[in-house]
Amino acid sequence: MGPSIFLLLCVLGLSQAATPKIFNGTECGRNSQPWQVGLFEGTSLRCGGVLIDRRWVLTAAHCSGSRYWVRLGEHSLSQLDWTEQIRRSGFSATHPGYLGASTSYEHDLRLLRLRLPVHITSSVQALPLPSDCATAGTECHISGWGITNQPWNPFPDLLQCLNLSIVSHATCHDVYPGRITSNMVCAGGVPGQDACQGDSGGPLVCGGVLQGLVSWGSVGPCGQDGIPGVYTYICKYVDWIRMIMRNN
Known part of the structure; x- marks a missing residue:
């Protein structure tokens, strides 16, 4: 048994902690x-993230743990899929403009370097x-x-997906006046469909490329009508x- 599989067997009895998860996916x-x-x-599952290189993961800056167990190739969090790889994060770089979630979610991104590269x-x-910015209406x-919309099973064992569209900057500014900057993009707003607590740092994928990381949203219930993430x-x-990747 390889070391990654052994480690996985040790941690499959997990618990999920509340941070921004897929609602009604x-x-x-x-x-x-x-x-x-x-x-x-x-x-404990703290946040999502996205692999952008064999040795680098992007997540949200407000996911502030110093060292993570990084689990990749997962579908079920409680059962062995035999596709999993586990790495330990080492060096990390938070964007220097990030001032903390209590001030603003501006520049909410962080790079984690894996101690060992993954196998593709x-x-x-x-x-x-x-290579360019996705625009309003992009699927x-x-x-x-x-978190899901199922009160009997709020924390899913299986990876959840949700289709949504990018919302115009003007529309998003109307929803969150004075809080939306050019470094943020909004998506969703369909009733009952949203990211929610636990999905922070996860990918917004448009046309096969990474366009966003789950950052923040309404302080009320997830998936409110007309309230995008x-x-x-x-x-x-x-x-x-x-x-950062080149210099580290």
Whole structure:
């Protein structure tokens, strides 16, 4: 038995902690989101993330743990899929403009360097960074193990997916006056469909590239009519991301 499988068997008895999860999504196709990452402290799921290189994961800056167990190739969190890989995070770089969630979610992104590179397989693959910014109306999807709309099973065992569309900057500004910047992008707003507590740092995927990271949203219930979720707009940060990866 390899060390990664042994570690996985040790941590499968997990618990999920409340941080921003997929609300009213459906089970993802197995291996359909090979870039999806779960960030764990011990056996507790803290945040989502996205693999962008064999050795680098992007997540939200407000996911502030110092060291994570990084789980990749997962579908079920409680059962062995035999596609899993586990790594330990080491060096991390939070965007220097991030001032903390109590002040603003501006620049809400963080890079984690894995101590060992992953093996690229059909279940573990990097998601490309964008070459341009997705615009309003673009069809996208999100994924994660966050809170669902099922009170009898709020924390799903199986990876959940949800299709949604990017909302115009003007519309989002009307919903969140004075809080939306050019470094944020909004998506969703369909009643009952949203990211929610536990999905923070997970990917917003549009046309096969990474356009956003789950960041923040309404303080009320998830999935409210006309209330989109807010994502870190990754197209604004590609140069910074590549600089950190190149220099570390």
